[in-house]
């Protein structure tokens with residue numbers, strides 16, 4: 001009864017056209033050359049590349065192909081909810097509610113079973129409990145660290161971040177999902193955050 | 198003898214930092230809102246999403262996870278070789294030689310076996326013979342078509358493309374890897390290219 005089910009391919013093409021708007025969501029973090037802020041679409045591509053390049057440094061139970069899919073999808077909610085930098089997140093519950101609504105709308109554009117599968121993958125990423133999600137989260141957290149190191153501070157300067165805050169907000173999550181990465185970056189972090197004469 | 202082998206994680210982090218430059222390679226195609234040209238990094242993210250959303254419309258033998266990896270990697274060579282629009286490719290052999298050199302340099306930044314595996318995947322994509330590559334190529338060709346439809350012509354207007362040229366340069370490749378996509382778009386293409394009163 002009622003309206004005919006939407007044709008699956010048509011629904012998918014409309015979803016892909018709507019997804020294009022992620023290219024217009026600006027992040028606080030800059031590109032590594034320091035010339036401009038990056039957007040969430042190119043950030044998501046960069047993370048997809050991280051997921052392809054770094055699986056050797058993940059826990060053995062991680063299935064990198066699932067982490068990769070999560071990272072391609074993880075920021076779509078920002079089309080409606082915007083990007084809130086980790087160092088400027090003052091009301092986590094409010095932002096979470098915005099992202100929930102965005103997920104319902106955006107994944108709801110897809111044919112039912114596919115939309116539900118994508119939503120489940122995004123929920124898993126957000127929960128950050130499964131090994132695949134913990135690895136994906138670690139990459140999402142470490143990429144801006146590399147951008148800040150490449151641009152002599154970047155958002156650390158903008159948000160007056162201390163080494164201790166970085167450890168608590170970022171380091172713990174990177175360690176959990178990709179410990180060797182954090183260890184490799186620590187000497188450069190200690191040097192950047194140490195008092196300068 | 199000689200220099201110590203580069204530490205694998207360090208080499209990977211340098212590769213990922215170098216890859217950031219893809220965000221600075223501009224394509225002829227615009228974002229779907231028509232406000233600016235897209236860059237090859239955000240284009241690659243969009244294609245990764247296509248590969249996750251559209252496997253149901255690929256040939257049954259396609260392994261979408263491999264096509265997805267190819268699409269994340271496929272444009273990295275443009276960091277050195279630049280993007281040449283399909284409707285403005287006048288010396289294919291010259292551009293291919295440039296891309297070969299770029300692939301050697303960029304994938305050469307990675308630890309040997311990983312660099313070789315990525316290079317093999319990129320060669321497979323370029324050859325466009327395997328089902329995974331044919332599907333990936335079809336998506337790479339169809340995304341700018343959707344961008345042009347969203348922006349009332351886009352590069353078709355800029356390069357004075359005819360319906361016949363679009364069929365030869367683009368349609369044949371989309372049909373080969375994802376026939377239902379081309380069929381779904383054809384009515385809109387016929388309408389856009391038909392003479393206007």
Ligand SMILES: [Ca+2]
Pocket residue numbers: 043074075140
């Ligand atoms: Ca992110």
